[in-house]
Structures are given as C-alpha cells and as structure tokens.
Amino acid sequence: MSLDDNVLTFTAIQGIQAGRQYYSVMCPLKVVPRIFVFDEEEVPPELRAQRTLNKSRIPEIARYIVDNPKDYIFSSITASVDGKFEFVPYGQDGTSRNLGTLKIPMTARFLINDGQHRRAAIELALKERPELGDETLSVVFLHDAGLKRSQQMFADLNRHAIRPTKSLGILYDRREPMAELCRQVVDDVTVFRDLTEVEKTTISNRSNKLHTLSAIYQATQTLLGKTKRSKVNAEEVKLAVEFWEEVGKNVPDWQLAVKKSVGCAELRRDYIHAHGIAIQALGGAGAALLAEEPKQWKKRLTALRKINWSRSNPEWEGRALVNGRVSKALVNVTRTTNFVKQTLGVAATSKERQAENQVKSKKRA
Structure with a gap:
C-alpha cells in the first residue's frame, strides 16, 4: 500500500459476487484507524448502515491482540x-486481469x-504496541451503492453469523488456563469423562450425556x-479433579449412568442432580467447604448421599424449581x-441466608 498525490494505492485481487465487483487488499494496521469510519451514534438507526459501537467490547478485543x-x-x-x-x-488475459492496483482518492x-469493533480495537491496541502497525489486515472493498444497499449488506453479513456455544469455545480455547483445567477435569473425572456434552450448552431430551462442559467450567x-x-x-x-471425583462417588445415580444402568434422559427427567444448577451449587458449596475444612473435606462430602435429588422432593420448589420447572436464575x-451447604454443614453467607428466608416465607404463605 502507498499514498501518492492523496491517492491510496493497494495491490488488489478483483472478484465478482452477485454481478458486482469487489476488491481484496492487505491494509497495514496503522492505517486502519485513519481511513475507516463508522456512523455517529446520534444518527437514528434507520439512517445508519450498521449498529452503534459497543464500547464495552473494545478493550477485550484489544487485549487479545x-x-x-x-x-x-x-x-x-x-x-x-463512497466515491x-x-x-x-x-x-x-487469464488471472492477470483480476490482479492489479486499486487506487482510491483520500x-x-x-x-x-x-x-467496526475490530477497527476500534486495533486503534486501542496500537497505542500499547505500536510495533504491530506494519502488520496487515485483509480488507474487502465494495462500491457504496447507497444507504439501503449498505443496510442490506450489514443484514446479510450478519444473518448467518452465529457465535460458537460456550462449551465449544472452552473445548477449543488453548489460551485460557481455566479452559485447559476444565478439559483436564472432564478427562480425569469418572462421572464426567464419557457423560459430558462438549459442544452444546443445553442437552437434548434423548442425549446420552449428563453434564455440559460449560456448566462444569462455571462450577x-x-x-x-x-x-x-x-x-x-x-x-x-489436582484439587479440582479430586473434588469432582469425590462428588461423583457420593451421587450414586451418576455412578449408575457411568455403568449405563440408567439412562441419562431418565435422570434429567426425574432428578435435579442431572441439571447444570446442581453442578453450580456443588461448586459453590464446595468452595466454602474447602475453605472451612481443607483437610477433612472428603469425609464431609459423604453427606451428599443424604440429599433427595428427586424433582418430586418439595424442598426443591423455590430453590432449583420454580413452578415445577428447573430454573437457572x-x-x-x-x-x-x-441447600447443599446446609446438608454439608457449611455456614451460609448473609446473602444466602436472606435468599433461604425468602423460600421459607413463601412456603409458609
């Protein structure tokens, strides 16, 4: 790329889509913030060609770079x-007619x-790492055919853009230490190893999986x-693996699922422990137990066998259930x-006591 006589010059590849020419170029990162703009926020949505900038997303993207x-x-x-x-x-002749120089006046x-969020993140990242300015980003240029066409382009470009599920993101993320730890936990814990849904954040009714990777990660x-x-x-x-392995030993139905003596779909239908809210609750109660009993926590976990996890147990209404349906709120x-803390004999926080009092008040009413 060069700038001569107020003209931006790019080496470009020309292509055609829907009968319209477009051009692919390599643009230095340091140039990206200078030449690209996005609509001002005060312009009404119907007069813009895209969504407003979500400024809260920019620091995270910039930090990634x-x-x-x-x-x-x-x-x-x-x-x-537009010009x-x-x-x-x-x-x-041949391929040479689609390779050439794209000249755009400034x-x-x-x-x-x-x-637009990538553009803003690049601008922010370059303030901390200006040496990245000579690296390049591929840019696809099209001729501006007016607001309606630009709005339709935005709709079309985002129509099929689906973010990967949280579980799949954890499965593939090689940068985040917690994602790595979570994958290790699933591999090493008996009740997780073959019973974890690693692609989706919800489990279908007929699935032979009992847990989701995202729920295990969060817990x-x-x-x-x-x-x-x-x-x-x-x-x-090591601690995470030992904790979940010990939990698994004290939820007998999970052991039956490992042995395929009972179907996972049946457990999800009839029991609370087969839902993500139980995993999260066990993780939260476990954190308090480890802090309170760092040496004897395994012995204390045996109390989990006392819990009646059946959805028909009235104790779950207002806790894991709302009007008979599992709630993730x-x-x-x-x-x-x-509730799990009470079973384990672990002290509740003031916030948890307040939430528990609300349950008891509703039951009395």
Missing part, C-alpha cells in the same frame, strides 16, 4: 467506498459494513475462586447452593 502479538488472528473487514476509485489490472469516504471456576484470566497451577488442577442457584 496485545497479549498475543505472535499468535492473534483477525478476519477481514468489509468496507464500502470514485480505479482498478488497473496487470494484464488482460477524498472518498470509507464505511465499515462489518468489523469449577466457583470452586477454585478463579476468574477467566486467572493463572492455574498443578495443585489446583441466579437467585435459584444461590438457594440451591445454600
């Missing part, structure tokens, strides 16, 4: 050019159709008191955690 300067990857930005531009092919207006985070970016050591991995997770 900064923390992984040798191993980050970005998909292309798609932008429309005249010229494509000069290297030749007139007076032209560039409108991002897809990638293990709570168990160890970790955040998404927390570092993890070998002792914590935070207040229900808190109440279910408190």
Whole structure:
C-alpha cells in the first residue's frame, strides 16, 4: 500500500459476487484507524448502515491482540467506498486481469459494513504496541451503492453469523488456563469423562450425556475462586479433579449412568442432580467447604448421599424449581447452593441466608 498525490494505492485481487465487483487488499494496521469510519451514534438507526459501537467490547478485543502479538488472528473487514476509485489490472488475459492496483482518492469516504469493533480495537491496541502497525489486515472493498444497499449488506453479513456455544469455545480455547483445567477435569473425572456434552450448552431430551462442559467450567471456576484470566497451577488442577471425583462417588445415580444402568434422559427427567444448577451449587458449596475444612473435606462430602435429588422432593420448589420447572436464575442457584451447604454443614453467607428466608416465607404463605 502507498499514498501518492492523496491517492491510496493497494495491490488488489478483483472478484465478482452477485454481478458486482469487489476488491481484496492487505491494509497495514496503522492505517486502519485513519481511513475507516463508522456512523455517529446520534444518527437514528434507520439512517445508519450498521449498529452503534459497543464500547464495552473494545478493550477485550484489544487485549487479545496485545497479549498475543505472535499468535492473534483477525478476519477481514468489509468496507464500502463512497466515491470514485480505479482498478488497473496487470494484464488482460487469464488471472492477470483480476490482479492489479486499486487506487482510491483520500477524498472518498470509507464505511465499515462489518468489523467496526475490530477497527476500534486495533486503534486501542496500537497505542500499547505500536510495533504491530506494519502488520496487515485483509480488507474487502465494495462500491457504496447507497444507504439501503449498505443496510442490506450489514443484514446479510450478519444473518448467518452465529457465535460458537460456550462449551465449544472452552473445548477449543488453548489460551485460557481455566479452559485447559476444565478439559483436564472432564478427562480425569469418572462421572464426567464419557457423560459430558462438549459442544452444546443445553442437552437434548434423548442425549446420552449428563453434564455440559460449560456448566462444569462455571462450577469449577466457583470452586477454585478463579476468574477467566486467572493463572492455574498443578495443585489446583489436582484439587479440582479430586473434588469432582469425590462428588461423583457420593451421587450414586451418576455412578449408575457411568455403568449405563440408567439412562441419562431418565435422570434429567426425574432428578435435579442431572441439571447444570446442581453442578453450580456443588461448586459453590464446595468452595466454602474447602475453605472451612481443607483437610477433612472428603469425609464431609459423604453427606451428599443424604440429599433427595428427586424433582418430586418439595424442598426443591423455590430453590432449583420454580413452578415445577428447573430454573437457572441466579437467585435459584444461590438457594440451591445454600441447600447443599446446609446438608454439608457449611455456614451460609448473609446473602444466602436472606435468599433461604425468602423460600421459607413463601412456603409458609
């Protein structure tokens, strides 16, 4: 890319989609914030060509670049050019007619159709790592055919853009220590190894899986008191594996599922322990138990055998159940955690006691 006589010049590949030309170029990162703009927030939605910028997303994307300067990857930005531009092919025959130079005057207006958050994150990341400015990002240029066309392009570009499930993200994430720990837990814990759904965050009625990777991840985070970016050591991995292995020994139905003596679908239908709220509650109660009883916690976990996990148990209404249906709401997770804590003889927090009193008040009413 070069800038001569107020003209941006790119080596480009020309292509055709729906009868319209488009051009793929490599743009230096340091140029991206200077030439690309997005609609101002005060413009009404019906007069914009895309959504407003979600500023809360930008620091996380920028941190991804900064923390992984040798191993980050970005998909292309798609932008429309409002103004005249010229494509000069290297030749007139074969592939040479689609390879050439794209010349765009600096007076032209560039409108991002897809990638405005990447653009803002690049600008922020370059302030911390300016040496990345000479690296490149692929950009697809199209001719601006007006607001209606730009709005339709935005809709089309995002129509089939589906974020991967949380479980699948954890399965494939090789950067995050907690994701690595969670995969290790699933591999090493008997009741997780062959019974965990690693792609979806929900389990279908006929599935032969009992847990989701995302639920185990969240519960293990709570168990160890970790955040998404927390570092993890070998002792914590060992502790997590030992804890969940011990929990599994004290939920007999899980052992039956491992032996295939009972179907997972049957357990989900009839028992609370076959739902993510139970895993989360066990993780929360486990964190308190480990803090209170760092030496004898395994012995204390045997009390889990006293819990009647059946959905017909009236104790679950207002806790794990709301009108007979399993609820994942935070207040229900808190109440279910408190119930497990009571069984284990672990002291509840003031917030948990308050949530428990609300359950008792409703039952008396």
